[in-house]
Each structure stands twice: as C-alpha cells, then as structure tokens.
Amino acid sequence: MLSSLGIRVASPDDKDAIRRVCLSAVGPEDYVLQDLDGWFTAGEVSIAEDSSGRPVAVMRTIDLPDGAAWLASIRTIKEMQGKGVASEITRAAMERAKRRGMTHGRLLISAKNTASLRVAQKCGLEELFRVSVLEKGEEAGSEEDIIRKSRTPGHAVGVKEDRRGSEAPVARVPGSPEALAALAKPLGRGELDESPVVIGLRGYVGLFFTFVSAEREVVAKCAPRTVPVFVDGERFLFTANRTEPWHGLQPISNGPGVGKAAVRALELAGIGEGVVFLPLDARMHRPYLDAGFAYSKWAREAVILERQL
Secondary structure, three states: OHHHOEEEEOOHHHHHHHHHHHHHHOOOOOHHHHOOOHHHOOOEEEEEEOOOOOEEEEEEEEEOOOOEEEEEEEEEOHHHOOOOHHHHHHHHHHHHHHHOOOOEEEEEEEOOOHHHHHHHHHOOOEEEEEEEEEEEOOOOOOOOOHHHOOOOOOOEEEEEEOOOOOEEEEEEOOOOHHHHHHHEOOOOOOOOOOOHHHHHOOOEEEEOOEEEEOOHHHHHHOOOOEEEEEEOOEEEEEEEOOOOOOEEEEEOOOOOOHHHHHHHHHHHOOOOOEEEEEOOOHHHOHHHHHOOOEEOOOOOEEEEEEEEO
16 A cells, blocks of 8 residues: 555645545544644645545644754544554655755654654654643643644733733733733843753753754744743743644743743733643642643653654
C-alpha cells in the first residue's frame, strides 16, 4: 500500500479533502476545521493520497523563526492508522522543509501518546526535554484535548476596575495580543539567559503550542503575535491563539506571586483561559496550582522532540 502512496503539497483547493480527513481521524470537534484558512499562511500543508487519488492523511508544517519546521496536526483516516502512513507523510514534509532552508524538524507530543512518539522516533526525531502543561479555564482538568475546542470566539470591549481601584480599559479581543499591549515592555538584559524557567526548558520557550529557541532575536521575530508582558512584578511572553479564545503565557520570572500574576494577565486579556509550560520541577508548579491552574489531562507531561534536517 505504501508503495502506491502519493504525497504532494496541498493548496487551498484541497480544503474539502483536508476536512474529510480530519472528520475521519478526529471528528467534528477537531480544531483544524476552525482554521483551515490559517493552514496556508506559513510553511506548507502536505496531503497523502492512495492509488485511487483518495486523501488518506494530511499534516501541516510551520516555519519557525529559529529555522525549525514545526511538525503539526498530523491526521490519518481511521482505516489507514497504524499502517505507516503518518511516518511517510512526516518524512516527506521534513524533506521539503529542508529544501526550503529549514535546519531542524521539531514537535510536541503528549508523553502518554505512545503511538505518536513511536512515529516521531521512527522518523529520527529525538527527545530534547519534557515539560509540564498547566491550564486555567473551562478545559483544565477535562478529558478533552484542549487544542480541540471548536467554539468560535466573540469580540467585545469593556471597562474593568483594577485592584488599585482605578478604572482601566480592558480590550477583550480573543486571539490578539493587543489585549495586553499596554503592559508590554522590551525584554531586559539577562531576562531570558538568566530565567530559571527558560533554563529549565533547556533554552527554549513555549509560544502557545510551539517551542522556539529563547534567543532574543528569535523571540523578537515572533511578534506581533507574541509580546513580553509585565504583570504584578512578574514577566511572561504572551501569545495569542488566532482561532480560539485561549492564550499562552510562557513565564520568564518565577516569583512567589507568579501564579496570581498569570491569572491577572488572563483577566486583563478578557479571557481568563490559558496555558503555561513549565519545567518538570514541582516547586515551580505550586504557585500556579494555588492560583487555580490545573494539570492538563491532555498532557500533564509533554515531550519536545527534534532532528536535524
């Protein structure tokens, strides 16, 4: 079967085919169905077809600012799962990424997703490090994968009284870092190099569900979706999800009030729902757990893997 598998670059004309694959692989709750337009804005989309031209698998690669191709959203129709199709489409996508000038392939997998880990390792990806995933919001602690939310975000602008008693405008703009733009400040000298969180993440930072090198110039290239924010004395990299009412807060500082500051940042964004990536050191988790975060059932522990292209 694999000898007759054809893999090509998809175009926007393939959206219906991608939709059918996702419906078979995951179901109508698949987050990909909410962001098919966004799939064609960075990197490329791969589609695998059998000898009859039937789409059997799709995946997206995103070109990251540190030269890595982020391997994302692999979907295989149910009847073809476990037959090596995911490995074939992943290898083909990495080969094309290399031709585009990307230097590495990188991805994030739940530590309990042994099938996907086997595919990654079969394709030559090796573990870089592991992270703990904590969430705040309606999905925290649920059995559903938090990246499979399917509700469409609304938009509103309001006024909120801050804790010092003054009224401050709060831009409730789901999917936009402008909600915290007033609190954004340039990164200070040593904030990334000396951060205990970044050190614990082996020199990477999580920007929503991708990880990039924490080098200053790399982080700067991630704008405008990612901005450094300063909330109640704690520092974060704030990343907006374009299609869902969720925000990523990658902590840089690690003070005793960091958990409450993270909650405050989400409140200022007008959402109150978000995710943080932390080292496996349980001492770093306690401020977030005390502030109402919970370990993700999707991936209490996640694995970041990489290979040179």
